[in-house]
Amino acid sequence: MQATTPLSANSAATAPRTAQPVAARGRLITDAPTRMFHWLFALSFVGAYLTAEGERWRMLHVTLGYTMAGLLAFRVLYGLFGPRQAGLGLLWRKLGSAPAWLKSLRTAGSLTAVNWRQGQNLLMALAVVALLVMVLPLTLSGYATFNEWGVFPGEDWLAELHEFFGEAMLFVVLGHLALIGGLSVLRRKNQAAPMLTGRVDGPGPSLVPHNRRWLAALLLLAVLAYGAWEWQQSPKGLVPANAWSQVPGGEASGGDDD
Template sequence: MYPLAAPTTATTAPPVRARQRVIDDPMRMFHWLFAAAFTGAYLSADSEHFRLLHVTLGYILAGLFAFRLAYGLFGPPQARLARLRGRLASARDWLHGLRHDGTINRRQGQNLLMALAIATLLLLTPFLVLSGYAVWQEWGLGLAGVDEDWLEELHELAANACLAAVLGHLALLLGLSLLRGSNQALPMLTGQVEGTGPSPVKKPRRWLAALLFLATLAYAAWAWLQAPHGLVPALSALSSHVTFL
């Protein structure tokens, strides 16, 4: 007689889902720095108390836009502005199919709307920062027969148009996430999506993302030190009263 072996329960690990890298680190860093700078600039626009903070964030937006333009012209294929232009150019085929065949390619239409929101924001950014710089330099003063507030109104119009593009972008992300059953904003956080096959992004380029972050941080620190009372006067006043034992 042999002793009975104790029953064993075999457990199988869940299969690891294949993932592809679709967004590199510099693009993700640009996205989140741009979002933070625009949010801060918009919220501080109407306060004289935070005027220097608003101006500094405007310069940061200009620098980030310059980076995106250079990266879109000379960067890797997946970051090229030509790719965005190609997505917008497909609108002709989509409209042709809708008009002549009566077919609606919903996924292509959704992608077109997303590309349009991004392109609109990129096109509005130069007008936003240039009008803001003109207001800061008071270019509109002293012109005969011209209301001196016209530049401020133009800058406010550009800011509100950018806000509309941002809100449209967020609404599309939410809508597509609900329609497709997956978080469409997640790739901008992780840089990856589920999928098989080779990844479109071959190199994450973390060094460039780190360089972009450090350059932005260094400029913000320099601007803070140059401001007589700091970019946020309340924080500077608080720190001046702190004593260390």
């Protein structure tokens, strides 16, 4: 009888390996155009608020204000004709549940019986809707102030109205950030992460079948192109020539100020 030969170490090494499970990246819940809008909108408001004082930064302030108005128009159109998960109807439906939730506060027998998560989501939706709604009076009052509509000597009510909406919007922005920070602590999860990565951890299907990175890239290019166009149209550009000389550590201006 012929003896059987034992399997060698090399044959064991060449045996097919079992595929290792790949760590899931999480579920995609926010598409790229929505995230791009969010960050461009936030940067435009911060820049416009910081350049609100003084004539030297006026054109940059105006350009950022018009950028916010254009971004609002994009968000409304994308919410109406875009995918369902980006629809503005989701926000309105959340706000529509507010009366029922407020009624549950009165009928609940104890604090533990209240659906606090729904209340948190209502506050978040309210802050987002408030930010979008306030852009219109903010930009309109700014446009009227810039073009001096209805302004008479000694009157600056348009400027005061514009400043009022700017401060009100800052208040809502700070409340929005505080709410995100508070929810991140309560839920022990970074609530701002979906606006960075578009994903959340956990099993289940993604809510976004198409990420549409191309549309996010087009939105960014449109904003940059508009800023470049305004820069070319402005006789002195959008940033004062001696702006960096006013920054600590910046190079001193070689000539006298105008």
